[in-house]
Amino acid sequence: MATDSYDLAVCEIRDEFGARVKVERVSGDLGRVVENGPSIEELAAACNDGRIAFIRHLTTELGSFGVSEVPPAHELVELILAELPRHPQALAVQTWTDGASSGGSYYHLLEGPLSERGIEVGRAGHEYVVSCFASKKNVLIGLNRLDLSLSDWPGGRMRLARSDDRVSRSEFKLEEAIETFALDLPSGGKALDLGASPGGWTRILRQHGQEVWSVDPGDLDRRVSADRGVHHVNTTAGEFFRRNQTRFDVVVNDMRMDQILSARVMLDAIPHLHRDALAVVTFKGGGRNPLDAPRRAMDVLRKNYTIQAARQLHHNRNELTVIARAR
Numbered sequence: 335m336a337t338d339s340y341d342l343a344v345c346e347i348r349d350e351f352g353a354r355v356k357v358e359r360v361s362g363d364l365g366r367v368v369e370n371g372p373s374i375e376e377l378a379a380a381c382n383d384g385r386i387a388f389i390r391h392l393t394t395e396l397g398s399f400g401v402s403e404v405p406p407a408h409e410l411v412e413l414i415l416a417e418l419p420r421h422p423q424a425l426a427v428q429t430w431t432d433g434a435s436s437g438g439s440y441y442h443l444l445e446g447p448l449s450e451r452g453i454e455v456g457r458a459g460h461e462y463v464v465s466c467f468a469s470k471k472n473v474l475i476g477l478n479r480l481d482l483s484l485s486d487w488p489g490g491r492m493r494l495a496r497s498d499d500r501v502s503r504s505e506f507k508l509e510e511a512i513e514t515f516a517l518d519l520p521s522g523g524k525a526l527d528l529g530a531s532p533g534g535w536t537r538i539l540r541q542h543g544q545e546v547w548s549v550d551p552g553d554l555d556r557r558v559s560a561d562r563g564v565h566h567v568n569t570t571a572g573e574f575f576r577r578n579q580t581r582f583d584v585v586v587n588d589m590r591m592d593q594i595l596s597a598r599v600m601l602d603a604i605p606h607l608h609r610d611a612l613a614v615v616t617f618k619g620g621g622r623n624p625l626d627a628p629r630r631a632m633d634v635l636r637k638n639y640t641i642q643a644a645r646q647l648h649h650n651r652n653e654l655t656v657i658a659r660a661r
């Protein structure tokens with residue numbers, strides 16, 4: 335979970351599983367469920383269907399050690415292997431810290447003895463994930479099935495390549511959503527990008543084979559507007575809907591706007607969408623009711639959409655990304 339959202343995540347867990355659940359803070363964005371908690375399957379299910387939005391990564395703790403008391407690597411490996419139902423052919427090892435360092439040394443520490451046991455070690459893409467969080471004081475080792483981990487990145491911190499082609503930081507949010515939720519954009523589809531300027535999401539949609547209608551009174555970066563598969567409609571979403579005749583397979587909405595209003599705009603989009611059209615929306619959060627407002631916005635959305643996921647992704651700041659299908 336993001337540091338600012340730690341308390342929100344704890345509230346969500348208690349709302350979902352009862353006020354007796356006790357969570358203690360391990361570091362800035364890392365918490366540990368210590369008493370009366372749900373099973374990891376129940377917790378993952380609540381996160382995967384959007385009931386809990388402010389958690390990004392899950393693991394089951396195998397051990398926590400003071401930095402000077404970390405057992406030798408081969409003992410850690412025994413600890414990990416003892417928890418697995420069978421000897422694995424491969425394991426992902428994901429390490430992170432609360433400081434500037436990458437935590438990479440623990441990856442290399444575990445890699446050697448795991449390889450000696452005939453286990454291929456990678457950073458992602460395996461059925462089981464070893465999580466290793468290192469702070470200045472403690473090292474925590476966890477293990478979880480990938481399908482219950484929420485993300486295949488260390489602590490849910492997806493890293494995407496920076497490049498000169500990028501036109502906005504917002505691009506990362508859509509890329510992360512597409513990867514995290516394995517979104518399938520229809521090949522040759524028509525996509526509507528609401529709040530498109532300067533064109534980062536439009537660029538990503540183009541990379542995924544969409545013809546894009548980019549609606550925003552603001553300008554698009556020249557590299558985006560020069561693309562013949564992009565139609566910049568230089569107006570507001572409301573005005574666009576009054577004139578539009580096209581039906582879309584995908585709608586994305588990154589508009590800077592109050593969450594409820596943004597959800598209402600999504601309802602206005604419905605007559606312009608094919609049934610089952612994919613929707614990706616960011617609800618800008620914060621304010622006095624940081625949990626309540628996105629919940630109300632999602633209730634508005636539910637009138638005409640089926641919500642498939644809602645999560646504060648690594649590249650979201652003070653906002654949630656919601657994935658839904660038009661009904």
Ligand SMILES: C[S@@+](CC[C@H](N)C(=O)[O-])C[C@H]1O[C@@H](n2cnc3c(N)ncnc32)[C@H](O)[C@@H]1O
Pocket residue numbers: 501502503504505528529530531532533534535536549550551552569570571572588589590591
């Ligand atoms: C965070 S920016 C979008 C960034 C964009 N997704 C990208 O990747 O480049 C938010 C945009 O919402 C637009 N916006 C706000 N209200 C709008 C409305 N009613 N209709 C269309 N766009 C709107 C703003 O003009 C602004 O460009």
